[in-house]
Every structure is written in C-alpha cells, then in structure tokens.
Amino acid sequence: MMDLIFSFVILIVALGIASIYYSEVSNDDGLYEFTQDSLNRITTTSINSLNSPEIRDLFVQGKINNIENSIAQQVSIFYENGDLELARNITRIYFENTEGNQYFMNISLINTTNSYSLYSSPVIRVSYEESKVSYAMSREVIAFTNRSQIIGPYTFQIILWQ
Amino acid sequence: MAIKNNKRGYAFSFFSLFLVILIFFYAELQFEKDTFSSANNLEEYRIYSMNEEVIYFKDTYLLDLFDISAYKAMDVLVNESVSPIVYDLYKTNYTMLNELVKELISEGTLDSTPVPEMEGYTLKNLTDEYIEKTQDNYFMNTSFYVYDLVVYEEDPMTIDIQALIGFNFTSFDNVSSWVFNETVITSFQSYNLLDPSFHIIANTGSDTPRISPVELYAANLNWSLELFNITLQNQFTNIYVDRNYRYSIGSSYLNNLFNITHGSYKDVFAFYSFDYDEELLLPYDTSQVGNTLDFFGDTLFITSLENHSNLYDESSYNHTIISSPGISNASDCPWVSCVYLNDSQLDYLEIQNTGNFDSLKHVSSSIWFKLENKSGLQSIMSTGYQTATEDAFEILLLDDLSGIRINYRCNVGVDVMYDIYPDEELTNSYNHIYSHIDTENGSINVFINGVSSGRYSFNQNICTNVSFNQNIIFGANSSHSGLFVNGNFDEIALYSDKLSEEQIGRSYVNKKRLFVDYMDSIHGRGIYLNNGNYLNLTLNSTWEDFLQDNFTISFWFLPELPNATLMTYDTELSLGYNQSGILLSDNNIGNTLFFENVSVVPNRYNHLVLTRNGSAIDVYLNKKKSPNAVGSTPSSQGNGGEITFGSSTYPSLGVQSNNFSGVFDEILFINRTLSEFDIQRQYYNFESESKGCCNYLTLINPTIHGYNDPSYRENVSYSSHLFFNNIFRNQDINITLYSMRNITTYDTSEDYYNFLVDNCMMIAYNIYGYASDGNGFTRINEGEDDLLQCSWLIKEGYY
DSSP: OHHHHHHHHHHHHHHHHHHHHHHHHHOOTTHHHHHHHHHHHHHHSBGGGGOOHHHHHHHHTTSOOOTTSBHHHHHHHHHHTTOHHHHHHHHHHHHTTTOOTTOEEEEEEEOSSOEEEEEEOSOOSSOGGGOSSEEEEEEEEEEEEETTEEEEEEEEEEEEEO | OOOOOOHHHHHHHHHHHHHHHHHHHHHHHHHHHHHHHHHHHHHHHHHHHHHHHHHHIIIIIHHHHHHHHHHHHHHHHHHHTTSHHHHHHHTTOHHHHHHHHHHHHHHSEETTEEOGGGTTTSHHHHHHHHHHHHHHHHOEEEEEEEEEEEEEOSSTTEEEEEEEEEEEEEETTSSOEEEEEEEEEEEEEOTTSBOHIIIIISOOGGGOOBOOSOOOOGGGSOOOHHHHHHHHHTTOOOBOOOTTOOSSOOOOHHHHHTTOOSOTTTTEEEEEOOTTHHHHSSOOOOSSSOOOOEEESSEEEEEOOOOGGGOOOOSTTOOOEEEOTTOEEESSOSSSOEEEEOGGGTOOEEEOOOSTTSSBSEEEEEEEEEEOOOSSOEEEEESSTTTOSSOEEEEEEOGGGOOEEEEEEETTTEEEEEEEOOSSOOOSSOEEEEEEEETTTTEEEEEETTEEEEEEEOOTTTOOSBOOOSOEEESSOTTSSSOOOOEEEEEEEEESSOOOHHHHHHHHHHTSOOOOSEEEETTEEEEEEOTTOEEEEEOOGGGTTGGGSSEEEEEEEEEOSSSEEEEEETTTEEEEEETTEEEEEETTTOSEEEETTOOOOTTSOEEEEEEEETTEEEEEETTEEOSOOEEOOSOTTOSOOEEEESOSSSSSOOSSSSOOOEEEEEEEEESSOOOHHHHHHHHHGGGOTTTTOOOOBOEEOHHHHTTTSHHHHTTBOOSHHHHHHHHHHOSSOOSBSEEOTTOOSSOOHHHHHHHHHHHHHHHIIIIISOOSSOTTSOOOOSSHHHHHHHHHHHHTTOO
8 A cells, every 4th residue: 555655656746847847948928929029119119109198298398309209219319318217217118017927027228338227127036047938139229319410229138038 | 574575566666667757758758849849939030030120120220211311411412512513413304313312322422422421321321230230139131222212392391202222131041031122201301401592502601591490381370470570580591381382483492402493383274183173073273274174974963952043963964954943942951052842832853864874884873862751652863764665763762761662674674673671761851872773783782871771683684784865853753743752852963883882981971972083193182084984175265375385284194904095186186005105196297106115004103294395296204205206286276176185086086996094183284395304303293292383481581691682682572462463473483472671670560561461362372262163262352352351351360
C-alpha cells in the first residue's frame, strides 16, 4: 500500500514539475502584438484624438500648438523645449489605462546621447531582468514646431515584459 | 531483520519511474515543438514588424518630411528667382517649375547647381538618420525615389504638391521585400513664404515681406475700425476673402509667382461647372453670358409644382403641363409649395407627351402625394391605360389607403396587375412612391416611402422596351373620366433610367425632385452622359462672332468607350477620339484629321483644349500640344448655330458613330487663344477649387511695399467704383482689389468705409450675384444699385 502511495506521490510531483517548466517557457499571451500596437499608436495617433481634458487645457494654455501632431511628435517637442514633466504626462495620459495586469511596460525617448524614461508601469511585480518573455521595439520620430525648426529624429522605444 | 523482497513494490516503483520519464519526455517534445514554432513566430513577427515600419515610413514619416522639404523648396525657389537666369527657367513653363521643385526636394540643386539653403532639407538629408536606424533595428535596406511631381493650388492661399514616389524596402537576408509606387500629396498654406510678387517682380530684396501668418478671411470676419487699423499697422500683406470667389481679378500665390496679372477667368465667355445645377435647375453658365445649356438626359420630366398657374417642366425636354381649371395651390407641402386636386372639380395634371417616352429600356417615376382616405380607386399616375392600345402604365391608390395597385400593359395582350400592401401602411399624410419598369430584366420594382415594397415580373421577351404614346395624367384616369383624387401632389419626376437605392433614399429623405444625371467628378460634380444623352448649346446673339474670332474651348471628360464623338458645331466641326488619338473634322478642310501623338486615357479624366489663333487650330490633350496644327476656321456657318457635347448624330458631321458615354466637366469657352503655358496651368490646377483662378482681396500700403511705382499703380484699383468696374470689365486690371495708397494715418474712417463697401460688393457678386435666375439667392442687381445696397447694409449695421 505504501508503495502505491509512494509511486502516486512521485507521479504527482513529476507532473507538477513538468507543467511549471512547460508553462514558464512557452506562453507570451499576445505580448508581441500589444508591443507593436503600442508603438504604432504612440507614433501615429494624433493628439486631437485623445479627447482628454488635460490635453485641452494644454492647448488652451498654448503649450500644444498643433493638435494633428502624433503623441510621439508632441512628446518630442516637449522634450526639446525642456518641458520634461509635460512629456511624461502626455505619455501617461495615453498609456495608463491601456496596460493589462499581466504586462509591464517602459517607454523611453532616446536621443544620440541620452535615454529618458517617459513612462513605466506604476506597479511592477516582475522586474525586466527576471521576466520570462519580453519584447522591445523602437521607431524614429521627427517633429516640427514650424517648417524651419526640425526636432529629432528621436528614437521611441517601448519595452514590454511579463 | 531480513529484508523482504517485495516484487510488487519493485513493479510499482519501476512503473512510476517509467511514467515520470514518459511525462518528462512528453514535456520535452512539447517544448521542442514550441521552440520550433516560436522560432517561426519570431520570423513572422520580424516580417510583420518590418511591414508596420514600411507603412509608418510611407504614410507618416516621409509625408511629414515631404511637407517640410516642399515648403522649403518653394521658398528657396522664390529666393533664387531674383536671378533672372533662374526665373527665366520656368516663368513661362509650368512643367519646368515642377521639375525644378522636384530637383530641389530630391537633390538640393537648381538646374544642377547646389543650393546651400537646401542643405539639410532635401528628402535624402532628412531621411538619412532614419534609414540608418532602420538598418540597425530591422536589418532592412530602405530607398525611395521621387518621380513625377506637380505643383498646383486648391485655393489662393494654399500650395499643393503631388508626387509619385517609388519605394524599395528589402531585408538583409533578401527574404522579404516591399517594392511599390505611391502618390503622396502635401498641401501647405503660403504663410511665411516670401511673397513672389514683391521679391521677384518688384525686386524688393531683403525688405521683401513674408506672407503674413495672420491672414484673414475678410468676408467671415467681424470687421471693426480697430481691427482694420491693426491690420494696416501690422502690414498684413494679403487678406484673403472667399476661396470660392471665382470671378475676381485677384491673384494667387502661383499667379504671383508667374507674374500673371489677370485672373484665369479673363475673357472667359461661358463656363459650365455643373456644381450648382441641381439647385439652380439644369446646366447654367457661371460666367457673364448667362446661357443655359440644354441637357437631354435621363431626367425626362421634372417639376416642383410650385405654382399651379405657372407650372413648368424643369427638364430640357420642355413638356407642356396642362392642368384642369379648378386646380389650386396647396398650403401644406413637403417642399416649398405644391398643388391641390379636388375630385369634385374633376381636377388633374397632364404632361403633354412630346415623344421622348419612346423605345425606353427603363422608365421610372418619383411622386409625392397626400390623398384623402376614401373608398374606391384613386389614380396617382396613368399613361393611357384606358385610352391607349399599346404600352401603358398606371399607379392607383387602393380603397382606404390600404395599398397600391400597379397596372402594366405592353404589346397588347401582356397585361399584368399587382396589388401591393406595404408593411408600413400608407398614411393620410405625404407618401412617396417610386416605380421602375425594367424591360432588360422583365420586372417592375416599387419603393413606397423609401422602402422596397415589391418586385414583379413580366415576360421581357415580349416587352422589350417601353413606349408611351399618350399624355401622362396625374390625379385621374387617362380619359379624364374617373378615378379622381382629393389631395396634394408634389415633386414629380420621370426618368429613362433606374434610380439607385441611394438616389431613391435621397429623394425620399429630402422630399425633393431629383436630377439623376450628375455625379461626383474631380471638379466637384460633373454631368453624366449615356444612352445618347447630350448637351446642347444654342448660340444666341451674345455669341456673335465667338467662333469666327480667336477662341479656346476646353473641357474635362471621363470616357467609358474606346471611341466616341465629343463635340460638334452644326455641320462645321466635329471632335472625337478613338484608340489612335483625337479626331477633328472640319467642313472647310474637307476631311478628318488625326492627332496621333496623343491618346485618350479610358476611364480616367482627360483634359482637351481646342484653340484657334488666326487661321491655325491646335488641339491639346492632357496639356500635350498636337504638333500638326491645321489651318481652318469654323466660320462658314456665320452667327448662331448649335454646339453639342456627347452626341454623334446631332448634327450630322460626326467623326465617330458612337455617342459619348461618361462624364463631362468644366466646359469653358474663352474669347482668346490660350497659350501653351495657360493650358499647362489649367491642366495642373485641375484640382483647384479656384479652378486656376485665384482671388483675394489684398490690402496694401503701397508706399511701404513698393507698389508706388507707376508701373504698378496701373494695376491697382482705388475705389469701390473701380472694383465694380473691374469685375465687369474682367480685363487686365489685376492683383489688388483694394488699395490703401492714399492712407496717411490709421484713423481713416472713409477708407474703412470704402473697404467695407468693397468687401460687401465682393460678397454680393461672389455669393449672391451669379445665379442665372436668382432662384434661391438674394439677387443684387448690377449697376449702381449694388453700391447703394451695400452702403445701406453697412449704414444699417447689417454688414
């Protein structure tokens, strides 16, 4: 009888170990699509379509001049002008409600010498270094305050992990 | 203690271990499989990411840079054009302008000479860093090339640049590549660009003002004396008025660049744009001649029934409408006004049939009615059902508004009757009925109140077409002897084609009669000709000598057939096309000439221009001039006659037997010979809302801007009277409709007043003045009255 129980315990333990091992290495739950989609949206969605009271206030205050700029272009302008807080805020406004619980995100603006963090997930339960799956994508963005002042190109990098 | 050898225990243990090994082996297999599919996924992801990057580059990144580079190129070109060597390259060659702008954008050179100002602004400069980064990030080579580029304008203050760009994206491993051409368009306002009229023409050098970023739509602004003064104080160079103001003698950015000191409408004798036809009924002339085109199309009969004592057919077929004596206007109408038919007075309406209801493949009708609920049948429409021995059609209202009866007879012996009980019951308010006899498919289709309510069949082998030989009666049977109605009729139309569901819906929702012969074109709306439909222009006395002097006739057309007749002038001249080129037949020449260096592009818009200069006739197709001008004049006809578009059989000198099928738009008759450059401009500005014209009110302090030079003074109008005269002279006086030449202080209320008068008159002539019959517009009469009316409007504070 003891042998039966012993064998059964071995089987259960083996099944447990195999399933944990397997699940840890094989599942990204659409993380790639979400990363690509996030990059597309931040670089092509216009400020105008955010429809946020905070954005409207910035427009009224004259901080935003062209509502047809993409979010990334407006962030670049803020960054160039030294309005770092505004650059972070506008990124936060866009991303704070789009994350799933299982993902963690970091968005950075990179110029030739520096990398500046625009947004990080507010709660990070798993660090990037300990993540099982991660994707990093980047894209060049160029912006203009008028037709003679060109800003950038800056690199926008999005890293997602779980 | 002796160890007991438990065989069963061994067996269990081995079996367990075997199962554990099996589990791990299975897990490993799955893991290997996933690793393999993950690798595949990663490859897929990589290609997908590259594709997303290609889309981003062409739709967003490059488009932004194209905008910046094009804007800079225009400014650089104006700046460099101070040199006559540069300006001479393009000032009379529009195509060269396109080439130079392309060269600046692509290479940063002008006629192969590097331009330092373009450093950092060519597309190559602007994309270098991007291309380098994408090589690193996506392991992808990127290249592109600008092909054809066209500079044009959609309105006076905007510059539009369209280019064909070829793209080539290839992954390093050559597994994936994207090779395609795409047309990109950028459109930017001329704010802050150098004003070419000052910089190049007046040669103001470093004092050249840039076009003010505070350009105002004067007509839409609430002007005050204070604002007027601020405007002057700030030296705003240009104050644009109304982008649709097409008849002024003002100038646009591109006109200024080419130093064109007259509007594109100079000497325009008649102009048919078709944009406002439905509102104004039939193709009307938007220039000063006021000649309405007759259009013989699919709308066979149409009436709004707006006044029972003055009923008329609004189509070109001009059917007479007969009404019984007791008929009266109704008070409650779906659209403006309508008529009331009283059954006790035996009222009816009758369209006198003039023969255009013969041999039709399709016949459809659209009628609004509001009839009393009563027992017995009431006749909504009858085409001789009681009196004709051949084809006839009848729409009847059934007892107590319960439904609709359709009677159709063709070729004696085929007689069908259908009763329709619609899901949504007819009401004792207004109802709309649309019926369609389709002999191609052998069916009758009925829509009641915008909803498809029945489709009924007949034998199309017997009923191959429809011919109504009797008059068409509304409100009674065809012998006027019964089936009288008690109620209102409105917005009646008959067509020789079927209406689309969208058209039926539009007619129902708008409660309005509908012309079905118009369609969207590249210039707003154009007119659609098919099945022998044509446009006809009878040259009245205002056309005296038009065709006997130098002239230009131009139009756009979208052909559906490989060959057809385009235009004829009596038996004097006929113009057509086939797959080899343009054909021109002239009875003075005695034969048909082929212009073979050009070919008509089927199913695309083509621009055709016919010019006469002295004895030479030239043909241009899509801005290309035919090399073999012919010496002839269509003059033997003398004055009068008829010009026809789209018909090969009317009159008789057709160069092609096919009637035209497709769209005509922007038909222009011009009282002078346009130059090749003029025609290039007309062609390139095909997108322009201002149609190559360009019109704005300019407020200038000439002392500051160099316009005090006597040679410019000639070109400036100083008063409202001059403004008025300029409009009607439509001559050479050009760019400035209002001048502040004599202003010495900013507190010049008299000038301000004059400005308001000018502005008012401009609006009056722009928006209110050019309706051919004033229908739907507040007509301001020509002459001194305009000035008085505007003065009064200003004094009373209305303006």
